[in-house]
Amino acid sequence: MRKLHLYLLAFILCLVGLGLAYYKVAVIGLPLSASEQAEVWDVEARVSFRAKPDSAIKVTLPLPLDPPGYSVLDEDFVSADYGLAIEQDNAGRIAHWAKRRAQGKQSLFYRIVLFENAEAAQKPDVAPVYPKIPEYPENLTPVIKGLLDKARQQSADTVSFSQRVIEQLNAAASMPELKLLLKHVNQTRSLAKNMGWILAGARIPSRIVRGLRLQDNKEYSDLEYFLQVYDGQQWRSLNIKDGREGLPPNFMVWQIDDDRVFSIEGAAESSVQYTVARALQETINIAGSRSAERGFHLMEFSLYSLPVHVQNVYKVLLMVPLGALMVVFMRNIIGIRTFGTFMPILIALAFRETELLWGVTLFCLIVGLGLLLRAYVEQLKLLLVPRLAAVLTMVVLLIAGVSIVMHKLGLETGLSVALFPIVIMTMTIERMSLTWEEAGPAEAFKQVSGSLLVAVIGYLAMNISEFQYMFFAFPELLLVVLAIILLLGRYSGYRLTELWRFRAFARHKP
């Protein structure tokens, strides 16, 4: 009866936990694991320069505005104490940074997180005004006319006409009659612009598109230029190098038909650097924002709705039951003896900060030194609580000492020793020295290494990033963990170590 009750309870807990998780996956669309997440691009523009003394600094940087084919998930500026103003008009957006005085090297950052989204609303193309034929310089007029005529003969429509023009301009170096034009035109920065200027001679509307190819771990020192021509219905993109049509895949448009460029006043050695990287973590936000769009409110009550620093606390906290499950398993199924029931979990939590190898080393160091000091204090015949307090004080001093020595040696990870739970360490030292006295060093080492083993296994289990993600995105899975713990609570079979303990039976019985 009692067993049935337990099985039923465990079954219901599993059902509720897994059911809720299934609902979240199937209906809301939460990804099941971190690797299933969609691509997110992290694009960063870094402006660096050396400030000139005694002159005000003004930095202007064009910013992307709703790039077609992408949704903007996040955007931020890192600009220290610079004044920041963002200006937006029909042409695009611009960031203005300003500071009255600065010294030495300075860096300003703009970061945008993009999610590839084909559905992202595209602005309908507005038919442009057909340009007037510009007034070309007298010496160039015949050359341009000839070029356009030639292109007209070899083409059928606007796009192919523009392609011929681009091809001719790119091949201009080998044609003597175009050399003069080339001299006028050939500056990469304005090549695209001059192409538009020449095409205007045939009354073809054109504009310049600037942007970045999104590739993981790429750096660019400038935006890439493309020419767009209007064929009567829509804008067609053309490569200014070879006239090929279409934008490259993963091309993120930064500016459209916007002449403003990065500029800076009051500084030297200025440069702008664009960095592209692929990121994954933020995708859960996509599901969140999407579910809100679709009218599910469950996500609003999830852990993701908490402030970020509280979220981080829960990311750790939600792993603790898994650690507890490991302790139950190691103690009741394997039969490893530890100091204190859940002391290994606390040590494991400390390992998260110190990293495993350092954690174990520092743990051994502190406990070893603590035992020596405890042995000394033993001679003074102190009462229990004052003695514990004395050992605690010494443990704190030890930890501080270890931090300082590690820092001087340049081992920065050693500093994280401060995160060890000192009270737990003190109790461990006290109990270990008692066990040492009463049951001998062998038993004491057995128990301390048992504790350490369980802590390491607990740490490894708690540090599996898939689990971290799963329990954070689906906290209801803890009900399943609870069910397993409950079932283990009624396990009355042998422990693994008991097979060894009772081995005499295996040998002597028939």
Next chain:
Amino acid sequence: MFGILGRLKQSGVVGMNQRNADFILRYNKRSLYPLVDDKLRTKYLATASGIAVPELYGVIEIQHDVTRFSEMIKDHEDFVIKPAHGSGGSGICVITGRLNSRYRQNNGDLLTEEDIKYHVSNILSGLYSLGGQPDQALIEYRVKFDPLFEAVSYRGVPDIRTIVFRGIPVASMVRLPTRMSDGKANLHQGAVGAGIDMKTGRTTHAIWQNYPIEQHPDTGATISGLVIPHWHKLLTLAAQCHELAGLGYLGVDVVLDRELGPLVLELNARPGLSIQIANRRGMSRLLEKIAKLEKIPASASDRATLGQTLLTPDHL
């Protein structure tokens, strides 16, 4: 590995998990634990119901009373100091005699009064108690154990541990101190455990550190074949303790005093499982059988007899 598992099952060995889940959790009410965890209460209860225990010389309950220590023991040449809430034999100090103004401990060390008072202070502050709560120190009669065990003990008092389930003694072993156990009679501290045939009270196999042995590791004397005197009386005494504490699954530690006969030393609500190795016999089948019994004899003597006969092959 599965071979061992199978043979353990076949031998009916009770594992730690089964002991906890099927016997301790089911038959031992938590509220009764203080009766056995507190040796002082056990002693009062036992005295009240006429169960023989070592005489209590005095109790030190607060730090201030430590000064009264020498007054308490002024009439006694030898005595034992133990914590009321000690577990696993920790914190027990046996004084076998005096030399000049010092006290001789059972391991031969000479202690000053200062040393003993420090030990008592440690007991009072809860060093040896479960969970570290403040404790009391008991000073009591030192058992002069039966010469029967002289050859197989090394400085200390051998005792007889009996598992009593629903008032029926199911298994016994004698625990012999060794040099390793420092005169203590706890198996995990290095004492020798020798199984006892329930019917005859004769020692059978012995284990030491979970290894089967024939001779005592320190004295070299053969352990098996010793016949324990007053065997039925001893089992009856153990069975009586069931009523005393009301615990269904109980470990009773009895010592044989050379003049006073069997004395109950302490009770244990979570007795260990090594007794099975010492007897080379698993308890599981016997325990399950007793669990199914509908009628248990009312008198302790009858229960002791039942315990002695239940094990015969035709009963199994």
